[in-house]
Amino acid sequence: MLNFFRTSILLAALTALFMAIGYFIGGTNGMLIAFGIAVVTNLFGYWNSDKLVLAMQQAQEVSPRSTPELYQMVEGLSRRAGIPMPKVYLINTDQPNAFATGRNPQNAAVAVSSGLLRYLEPHEVAAVIAHELAHIRSRDTLTMTITATLAGAISMLAQFGLFFGGGNNRGNPLGAVGTLLMVFLAPVAAMLVQMAVSRTREYEADKDGAEISRDPLALASALSKISQLAHRAVNVAAERNPAMAHLYIFNPLSGARMDNLFSTHPDVGNRIAELQKIAAVMQVGGTGRRAEPSRGERSFAPRNTGGGWRVPPIGGTEDDGGQRGPWG
Template sequence: MFNTFRTTVLLAALTALFMAVGYVIGGTAGMMIAFGVALATNVIGYWNSDKLVLRMQNAVPVAQSQAPELYDMVHILSQRAGIPTPAVYLIQTDQPNAFATGRNPENAAVAVSSGLLQQLQTHEVAAVIAHELGHIRNRDTLTMTITATFAGAISMLAQFGLFFGGGNRRDNPLGGFGAILMVFLAPVAAMLVQMAISRTREYEADKAGAEISGDPMALASALQKIAGAAHQKVNVAAEQNPAMAHMYIINPLSGQRMDNLFSTHPDTANRIEALTNLAASMRVDDKGRKAEPRPSPRNITPASGGGWRVPQTGQTGDSGGQRGPWG
């Protein structure tokens, strides 16, 4: 119920921001047009934003026959999380990363990069997937996906208005200067909204993922590796659509490593510290006795046995034919 209320408030705030951009660009008429566009964006965002995000990130569906071991992993972890098994998508990029999307657990998807499968160990990949399943279980994915769609639309609207000379109507007190100002302020405002919902949810998903996988330190290790690689290897699709950056487990954009107001993600060191503390607490029960360790994903073995290869999806990339983390 609280997540539904939070999503409703977020949509109202983004709609208001959208209308404000329309007013500055085109006065009252512009505001009414923006309101209509916002309503359409709400509807499209609810039903199709996940598909739009997956397409914009060049994520392609992977059939179970292409990667049965990966499906085994996702299925086992989904059972632990108590949610339906989501669809699995692959992003062909050397940068290790992942995100989840979907309007609810029954209509969700997890997208992992080929770099993640190549560069992380089995238990680390499992921990990352568990983190994304935590987002799905917490119903964060709808909010995060709609926010990404709105943020991109707000930026496009501001640039569109400037290109066509908006802001010259009489009922717009700021005139052309307002349109120019909005081109810079609207994306910043959208980014602030993204940060407000993203940073706390990453901590919550880290905790949920650690509990689902039973291995907090595997997630801590994965975060460290992903953060290190994210600033060395370019994720082209993410760079082209920066409004989607907050959806990834680690910010896929370069040059944002500080835990400050303008970061879409918490500082990785802070997240690792929280996971280290969680790992310590998970070793004892509420009476201070040593708890039985939960089966770790590192012990999961693929049903078909042996290693597996990063699935060939017809996309251009250098990952085809290399062993994934089961090998």
């Protein structure tokens, strides 16, 4: 109920921002047009934003046959989290990263990059997936995905106002000045909403993800590695669609690492410090995991059988060779 309330407030705020932009660009008529666009965008965002995000990030669904270790890991962690098994997607980028999307736990997806599987250890990958499952369980994915869709639409509306000469409309109370202000301020306002949503929910997902994986220091280690490696590789899909950046576990864009109002994610050092506190409360072992799993529990990291972790090439067949990560 709380998440539903927060989502409703967020949608109302973004819709009001949408209408304000329309008013300053085209007066009363512009506000009404913006309201209509906002309603359509909200409806589209609720039903199709997850598909749009996955398509824009060029994620491709994988099967139990193509990536059995990853699929089994997500399946086991989903049971532990108490949610249905989400669809699993792979993003073809060497940048280690991951995100979740979907309007509810019954219609959710987890996407991981090939770089995440290549550079992280199995228990670290499991911790990252647990973080994403926490977003799904808390229904953060609906809010975050719709926010991304509306933020992109707000930026587009502001640009349209500039190109179509909204400043010449007599209904515009500030004329050309109002239009120019909206062109520059509207995307900033949308960006601030995105960042506020992302920053607060990332801390919560870190905590809940640590409880799901029961390995808080593994998530801390994963975040440390991701922060060091992420900016060495360009995530082309994310760079083309920066409004989607807040969906990822770590900012896929360059720059903006400070823990301030203008960063899409909390500072990694602060997140690691919180996870270390959680580890102390959970009384985990030195590796971050409990020394003795409870009866009936099992590790979600594949055993070292020499087979290795299989990263299928995007666009290839399930019989393609793939590349090995640190699983063999």
